[in-house]
Amino acid sequence: MNTDNLIVELGTEELPPKALKNLSEAFAQGIMQGLQQNELQYNNLRPLATPRRLAVSVEGLQAQQADKVVEKRGPSVDVAFDADGNPTKAAQGWARSNGIEVSQAQRLKTDKGEWLLHKAEVKGQSIETLLPGIVESALKQLPIPKPMRWGDSDAQFIRPVHNLTMVYGQRLIEGELLETASSRHVSGHRFHSPAGFELQSADEYESLLEQHHVIADQQRRISIIQKEVARLAEQLGGNVVNDDELVEEVSALVEWPVALHASFDREFLSVPKEPLIVTMKDDQRYFPVEDKQGNLLPAFIFITNIESNDPQQIISGNEKVVRPRLADAQFFFEADKKLTLESRLSKLAAVLFQKQLGTVEDKVKRISALAGQLATQLNTSADDAARAGLLCKADLVTEMVLEFPETQGVMGKHYALNDGEPNSVADAIEQHYWPRFSGDTLPQSDVAAAVALADKLDTLVGIFGIGQTPKGDRDPFALRRAALGLIRILVEGNLPLDLKNMIELAQQQFGGLLTNKTVVDDVFNFVMGRFRPWYQEQGVDVDVIQAVIARAPSRPADFDARIKAITAFKRLDAAISLAEANKRVGNILAKSEVELDGLVNHSLLVEAEEKTLAAKLSETETSSAPEIESGNYEGALNRMALLKDDIDAFFDNVMVNAEDEKIKTNRLNLLHQLRQLFLKVADISLLQ
Known part of the structure; x- marks a missing residue:
């Protein structure tokens, strides 16, 4: 069977950068499924994507389906012939649909009887015939929430389509998709090679694109960006602030990544580094640089999409763009410091937590009381925990957090230190949100752990207490994340706290607000239910988990100790x-x-x-x-x-x-x- 390489490319206007990877993988998956469904063998299939194209490269693809014999069973012999042995209408209709006479049919004998049978030879179809349908099906399956139209076209896609290329070996496969006819034309880099080129062979696709300043493989662009950013950071005497999501997003914005570094005024370093990092990364897609001690340097690295003869012009332009954003952060910081966190508590009365459970001011009062009780059980400062609990949400009404929501907690820490609060209180304000996601850092002290536990328990008990439990994918208050956070803090911190007792203490803070009479058991069972998937992710055997769950130990740290013991016991x-x-x-x-x-x-x-x-x-x-x-x-x-x-x-x-x-x-x-x-x-x- 003849084989050759295939390239399929859909050239478009700039695709949404955060969606590029998913679109690329989905397109490749759709092509793969189509080839498999059509029984076309291949050696390797790779997704390729840039901001202006979705492509799939297939190596060693069959030129044609294999010929095969298809057996088509007809009616049973009893039904196919009447008492005189003449073909019935059922037999004649079946034979006609297969293009034969009844007399030409074979017989199929089984334990359950005898049937008419026709063995039809089906000629394998060529890749030229099959590919347009395969690509069309793959495009229809792409995750595009809001397709658009362009010009006077009736076609719909995530962005306007400019060209379609389907080349198998050296042969152009003709077809029309999204009102675009297949051709050999491939767009080059928008600025370095706007005319593009004609693709004569699928084997030349990536190498010719690179000659026209386009690196088609997104993973390769990611690698180049990481290497170049690290190189420039070292030249600047520091390390880049790692962010895999940012690297991926930037790789989806450029076809020819070129790394440059720029600087900003040292005066901005008087502002805590977190909002500066947020504005550089989120607003400008820059890579901030820290020194070996983790202090922010007055420099940043950025990726441009062109190889300029005068890069200083690009650098100057980016320095001009970032300055107003850093100046905003500096202004917010200086303005916020004029008021203490404590003086902002009254403003939390205007921020609704949940209409049945009250405001954020009500919530911090509950957190404060509960955190103090938990701190007492942990033999740490109840006063510090209660104080941190009271102030932990006050930074939500600061100018800085209103502008940069990602800095909540960390700005609270900086403002608390500015107000003269103890370090333990300031740290707990920042860390009470931890862990924020899977694998995130845990609170570093018992005071911080007490506040973090109190916050998560207040949300869990409150929302369960008014009957709004998570259903399916709907979890607007992130109760599953809160439950996993509880488990991690208690287990990995080896804290000797009883979960049911904690839930009961949290329930008491609500007074008569809660309507669910079984809230304690409901929350307990919900949190305990998170143990199984959490341990399974760590590779713990299901039967080990079940053996411990059967005893329902209510102290998570104790639960974990039993899991480890039974895991070791199973090896005996x-x-x-x-x-x-x-x-x-x-x-x-x-x-x-x-x-x-x-x-x-x-x-x-x-x-x-x-x-x-x-x-x-x-x-x-x-x-x-x-x-x-x-x-x-x-x-x-x-x-x-x-x-x-x-x-x-x-x-x-x-x-x-x-x-x-x-x-x-x-x-x-x-x-x-x-x-x-x-x-x-x-x-x-x-x-x-």
Whole structure:
């Protein structure tokens, strides 16, 4: 079968930079599905994309489908012929649809009867015939929320289309999509090569584009940008502020990335670096530079789309553009410092948190009270936690945060320090939002942790308390993120706090506002429900998670300790046998109609094996008690694992359901005692 390389390109006006990667991958996925559905084999398929084109490169693509034989079953013989053996209308209609006479049909015999059969030879279609339909289908599947029309065209796409190129090997595949006919013309760089070029071979696509100042592979442009930005940052004596999303976005804005560096007035460094970084990155797509100590340097790196003979003109232009934005940040900072955070609290009364739950002022009062209570349980400063809780949202009404919302929290820290608040309070104001996303940093102190927990609990309990639980993808108050944040703070910080107690304390802060009477259980179950996916992402076995969930420990740090212990226990040679034994014991006890108290009467022990197990069990209970009390569950399970041989011997040699009811009940109590010992850690009968 002949093969060759294929290039498909749709040339457009500048595509939305934040959507380029998704569009490119979706286009490639659509082409891939089309080729697979049409049974066209290929060696490799790659998406290519620039701001002005979506393209797909396919290597080693079959020129034509393979010929094949298609079996078309007709009516059963009983239906196909009448009593005289003449073809019925059903048989004649089927034969006519296949272009044959009934007499030419073959027979298919199966266990269920005999049918007419026609084996049709289907000639494989060529890539020229199939490709336009494949590309059209791929374009229709692109994630385009708002397609547009242009000129007097009826075609609709995310941006106006200028050219369509479909070249297989050296052959142009003709077709028309989006009212654009396929041609060999490919646009070059808008400024360096506006005339473009004619593509004679699919193999030349990327190399010719590069000659015309276009790097077609977005990943390659990303690599160039990262390398060049790092090189210039080193020249400036610092490091670039890393931001993968920014690099990706910039790579979607340029076809020929050229890195340059510029500077700004040192006076702007009197402003905290965070708003300066935000305005440079978000507003201008610049790369700020920090020194080795993390201090912002009065310089930035930017990527231009042209190779200029006079780059200083471009540099000067960018310096002029950024200055007013930095000046705004400086003005906001100086103006904000004239008022303390505490004096802004009254303004929070005009900011609604949720109409049934009140304003942000109401919320910070609840956070303050709850944070103080949690801090007391953590043996840290309740006063600092309460103070930070009260001030933690005050920066929302500052000019800086109103202009740069991304700086909430961090500006609160700077303003708190300016007001003379303790460092612990200032840090907690910044960190109470942490973790903001998966993998984000956790609060660094117990005071900050108390405020962060209080904020998340207040939102969870409040929203659940008025019956607005997350449904499907709808989670406007980010309750799932808040629950995961709670878990991470408690588990990774190893904080000895009880989740149910925390929820109850949070509920008390609302007085009579909440209408959901089961809010404590609802929030508890919701947060506990986040454990399973969280641990699964870390590679923890589902049966381990289920074994711990079955015991519903209410302290997340304790929950985690049990998870780690059961994970280690599963690696022991005795684990499978002990899990099976626990399952067997559970089944026996479930069928028992006798009320058991777990108290074993040693005078009723008859067999040597039950005497040995009873003695070892009592010894293990005593020796493992301090370890269970201290949370050393792995150590406790290691002791319990030593019971394996004695448990096996008991089941091999002792009849539990003895004829003597007293002996039978005593043996059941022995098993009850054994089961309860393991359940102090987890339900290991659920282990697979």
